[in-house]
Amino acid sequence: MATLQLSITLAMFFLQLLSGAHSSTFSIVNKCSYTVWPGVLSGAGTPQISPTGFALQPGQSTSIPVPTSWSGRIWGRTLCTEDSSGKFSCLTGDCGSSTLECSGGAIPPATLAEFTLNGAGGMDFFDVSLVDGYNLPMMISPQGGTGANCTSAGCAADLNGDCPMELKVVDGSEGVACKSACDAFGDPQYCCSGAYATPNTCKPSTYSQFFKTACPTAYSYAYDDGTSTFTCAGADYVITFCPSPSTSVKSSNPMAVDISSTGSQPTSSAFIGGAITTTLAVLWQLRHLF
Numbered sequence: 242m243a244t245l246q247l248s249i250t251l252a253m254f255f256l257q258l259l260s261g262a263h264s265s266t267f268s269i270v271n272k273c274s275y276t277v278w279p280g281v282l283s284g285a286g287t288p289q290i291s292p293t294g295f296a297l298q299p300g301q302s303t304s305i306p307v308p309t310s311w312s313g314r315i316w317g318r319t320l321c322t323e324d325s326s327g328k329f330s331c332l333t334g335d336c337g338s339s340t341l342e343c344s345g346g347a348i349p350p351a352t353l354a355e356f357t358l359n360g361a362g363g364m365d366f367f368d369v370s371l372v373d374g375y376n377l378p379m380m381i382s383p384q385g386g387t388g389a390n391c392t393s394a395g396c397a398a399d400l401n402g403d404c405p406m407e408l409k410v411v412d413g414s415e416g417v418a419c420k421s422a423c424d425a426f427g428d429p430q431y432c433c434s435g436a437y438a439t440p441n442t443c444k445p446s447t448y449s450q451f452f453k454t455a456c457p458t459a460y461s462y463a464y465d466d467g468t469s470t471f472t473c474a475g476a477d478y479v480i481t482f483c484p485s486p487s488t489s490v491k492s493s494n495p496m497a498v499d500i501s502s503t504g505s506q507p508t509s510s511a512f513i514g515g516a517i518t519t520t521l522a523v524l525w526q527l528r529h530l531f
């Protein structure tokens with residue numbers, strides 16, 4: 242009997258919802274005055290997210306449904322171009338794929354948003370890391386989750402101008418990224434490698450302190466966990482490039498397009514609403530059976 246089968250399927254689906262993990266939505270927002278090309282790298286052994294690379298015009302945003310227990314990184318590529326042969330490349334955050342979509346991670350320096358969803362204790366762990374350097378301001382803001390430190394974290398500051406000379410990446414005369422000291426000098430003291438591969442032996446440096454002072458809630462070196470890892474349960478996440486409008490460039494853009502409502506995926510509140518409706522329908526049908 243098809244109705245019974247359908248009812249059982251729907252009832253099991255709802256039981257899974259009750260017991261199971263929340264699946265999150267990422268909203269990725271570009272408040273920069275320039276185009277950002279987000280890149281996505283899913284961790285080994287987790288479900289992959291698609292697309293792995295796309296363009297976001299100034300003022301534009303997009304929503305991506307994220308599989309339960311996803312882990313991986315999201316970053317922003319800047320100053321990207323396609324050459325006459327169709328090869329796509331970016332001055333910062335390039336993923337080495339020569340295409341709009343990424344098949345690998347960001348080539349440093351790049352600001353990274355890192356996630357482990359439904360990790361230990363069912364909690365989401367997230368951070369913004371400057372351990373591999375910095376290329377643009379980026380914040381993660383949880384929406385609707387719970388937890389003692391379920392708050393916004395990241396780096397709102399624009400460091401490309403203030404970056405120490407020896408770490409600065411320039412395009413002409415303009416700073417476009419800021420290397421980590423590890424990347425710039427390869428010194429085990431800065432990289433927390435070799436004899437310095439423990440929290441007790443690897444200490445902040447004047448370079449990591451430059452990043453930490455500007456961005457107190459972002460990772461500034463490998464063992465910066467205590468002030469840089471944030472946790473939530475049951476949250477969705479907004480990932481914003483250039484969360485604070487730059488003082489030098491006006492942030493509003495009349496050409497801005499919000500494509501967040503054009504996605505075919507339901508938002509999580511619509512999803513939960515649908516699940517409740519579904520359950521009521523199932524209970525309504527089951528009343529004949531028991």
Ligand SMILES: *[C@@H]1O[C@H](CO)[C@@H](O)[C@H](O)[C@H]1NC(C)=O
Binds near residue numbers: 470472
């Ligand atoms: C958030 O909570 C976790 C788990 O208690 C802790 O390890 C981490 O240091 C906290 N992070 C911050 C920024 O306080």
